Amino acid sequence: MGGSTTTKPNDVSVAMASLIGKYENKETFSFEDIIEFHYNFEIIHSFHDGNGRVGRLIAFIECLRHGIVPFTIDESIKLFYYRELKEWKNEKGYLIDTCLAGHDKYKKLMGIFEINYSW
Template sequence: MKGGLYHLTQVLMAYNTNRIEGSRLDQEQTRYIYETRTITGDGVPVDDVVETVNSFDLFDEMLGRVDEPVTAETMKDYHRILKRGTADARRQSFAVGDWKRQANVVGGQDTTPPEQVETAVQDLLARTPSQMSFEDIAAFHYHFESIHPFQDGNGRVGRVLMFQQCLRHGVMPFIVLEEKKAFYYRGLSRYEEEPGFLHGTFRSLQDDYYARFSRFVEILPGR
C-alpha cells in the first residue's frame, strides 16, 4: 500500500543504511527508485543505485525469514542479496555471500582475521539466547560489527539483522538514521567500556521510529 508502514519503512531503511556507508542518493531519489524503478538526477554512481534496489529486496527477504533464528547462512544470504550485480561482485578478491578473504578494519580498529571468522560467528550464535531482549540485540550487533565477517557491507547486513531480531523477539524495531551516525559509531567504539552509549542511541531511534509510524499501530481495547 503506497504510503503505508511497509512502503515508508522500505524507503527510510534503504536511504539511511546506504547513506551511512557513503551512498550519494538522497531520500527523494531513493523513494523514486522504490516507487518507479527509475532514477532522477545527474552523476549518480551505478553501484549506489544497484545497492539501493538490492536493499529493497534484502528487506523483503528479511521479512520472509522473520520467524526464523539468524544463522551463518542467513548472514551470507543477506550479503549475497546486498552485493549482487555490484562492481565488488566482479572482483576476484571479493567474496559475495561468503566470509571475507582479506583483513579489514572498522573505525581504525582491527577486526577478526579472515581465518577466524567462521569460528567467531559460530561462537556468537552459540552465545545468543533463544529469546532476545533489547540489550541482547544491541550486544549481538556490536559483536557482529566487531567481527566484520564480510569484505564490505557489514553495517548494512548487521542493521537488517538487528531489525529482524527486533521483530522476531517483540522489541520495538528502529532504523539507524544517517543524522545519528556519529552517536551510533560512538556507541559501537565505546561499547566495551560503556554499553549505555549504544543503548541510549538505539532507544532514541526506537522513539523516532514510533513517532514517525505510530498512526499505523492498532490500539487494542483496554490498552
C-alpha cells in the first residue's frame, strides 16, 4: 500500500481471521466502522495485486448489507483517497470525509436513476 508496512505473507491468514472476527462481533455497524474495516483490510494487503479494488468492493457490499448508501472512489477523488489511506493512523477524518464525498456522489447517481433509498 504505497510505502506503508503491510502484513507479512505468512501472517495474512491469521490477520484476516482476526480482522473479520472482530468486525463480525460488532453489534451495530456505522459508515465509519466500514471505513475502518476497509483500511485494516488494505493494510493487511492479502493479494499481490488488486487489494484496493477488492477492498472497495467489500466496503460497497458491507454498506449494502448494513443499510448504508455505499460509496465509490472515482478518478476525481482517487488521489485524495490514496493519500488519506496513508494518513489513517494520524487522522481518520480525512479518509472518512473522502469516502463521504464518494457516498454523496453515489446518492446523486441513485437520484438520476430514480432509485429510492430509506437508509
